[in-house]
Amino acid sequence: MSTAADSTFKPLSRAEISYLVAHDFPDGSVVNLGIGMPTQVADFLPKDREILLHSENGILGMGRAAIGDEIDLDLINASRTPVTLLDGASITEHTVSFAMMRGGHLDYSVLGGFQVAANGDLANWITSGPDAIAAIGGAMDLAIGARNVIVMMEHVAKDQSSKLMQQCTYPLTGAGVVDQVYTDLAIIDVTPQGFEVRALIEGLSMEALQQKTGAPLKPSAKLSVIRRDAQGHPTYG
Numbered sequence: 403m404s405t406a407a408d409s410t411f412k413p414l415s416r417a418e419i420s421y422l423v424a425h426d427f428p429d430g431s432v433v434n435l436g437i438g439m440p441t442q443v444a445d446f447l448p449k450d451r452e453i454l455l456h457s458e459n460g461i462l463g464m465g466r467a468a469i470g471d472e473i474d475l476d477l478i479n480a481s482r483t484p485v486t487l488l489d490g491a492s493i494t495e496h497t498v499s500f501a502m503m504r505g506g507h508l509d510y511s512v513l514g515g516f517q518v519a520a521n522g523d524l525a526n527w528i529t530s531g532p533d534a535i536a537a538i539g540g541a542m543d544l545a546i547g548a549r550n551v552i553v554m555m556e557h558v559a560k561d562q563s564s565k566l567m568q569q570c571t572y573p574l575t576g577a578g579v580v581d582q583v584y585t586d587l588a589i590i591d592v593t594p595q596g597f598e599v600r601a602l603i604e605g606l607s608m609e610a611l612q613q614k615t616g617a618p619l620k621p622s623a624k625l626s627v628i629r630r631d632a633q634g635h636p637t638y639g
Contacts, residue, residue: 411605413586414628418636419554421446422628423512423584427453433510434458434503434544439554440512441467441481456508458540460499463491480540503540503547511548513541515555515583517570520596520617522580524553525572538575545576557585557614564616566590566597587611589638591622601626601638 414422416439424446427433434456435441445466447453455464457479464479465486473484502508517525524545527538545551558564566583583590588602588611598620602611604627612619626638 411587411603413557414603414636415586416554417442417446418630419584419586422589422636422638423552423554424448424453427451427510429453431509432456432507433512434508434548435464435479436511436513436541436544437480437539438514440514441479441483443512443554444479444485456499456502457485458496458499458503458544460494460496461485461487461491462494462499462502463488465491500540500543503543506547506549508544508548510550510552511544512552512554513544513575515553515565515580516559517565517567517572518553518555518580518583518592519567519570520592522578522592523570524551524575524580525570526553526575527573541575545579550581551576551579553580553583555583555585557587557611564614567616587614589628590619595620598622599625601628603628604630 420442424443425448429451432454435443444455444464454462456462457464459480465488468474468484468486472486475484477484479485513526515524515526527541555565580592582592587606589600591598591600597617599608599611600622608619608621628636628638631637
């Protein structure tokens with residue numbers, strides 16, 4: 403049963419989800435940011451950690467989004483957004499970039515998602531949208547090649563159907579590949595026993611979260627609450 407507090411919760415914005423993901427990478431991580439929401443993660447990396455960002459279109463050492471005079475339309479990320487480079491960055495052609503992806507050189511791959519199943523199956527591609535690329539692109543390579551796969555997405559679709567399901571109904575990008583899911587309502591780990599909630603937003607109960615989820619949820623033994631700090635940044639733990 404949901405509680406009265408469930409009516410007062412404020413879902414995370416895409417920027418806030420990106421902030422949480424950015425601050426969960428260990429120092430020294432090599433991270434690919436996929437098309438869409440994941441590219442925002444570059445704007446929130448903590449300054450006291452060295453995180454090496456990879457973009458599948460051939461950048462290693464990618465920085466935040468470019469602004470003002472920094473914008474160079476020949477220097478873009480996988481979402482076609484102008485970006486900056488860190489000192490020492492390198493630019494390669496696609497075969498070398500994909501060799502990095504396929505060769506197990508990425509600690510983390512951060513992808514968007516349409517559906518994630520309780521066993522870690524991922525569906526995240528579409529070719530029929532007005533701004534969609536004409537093929538699946540590098541999503542399969544990223545889902546299989548990285549040591550850890552993080553999916554960022556809203557918890558429910560526009561029609562209020564859950565994106566976290568017992569079994570995906572869309573074509574799969576990868577089978578059993580997802581390790582963690584960051585949504586606007588919670589952070590969820592994919593375990594051999596299914597979905598385990600690591601953290602959920604303040605004011606939302608496990609019961610209410612379960613009602614928005616298409617597969618059973620289990621709370622972590624160290625379940626945390628996501629709160630906004632004095633600067634308005636989301637934190638937990």
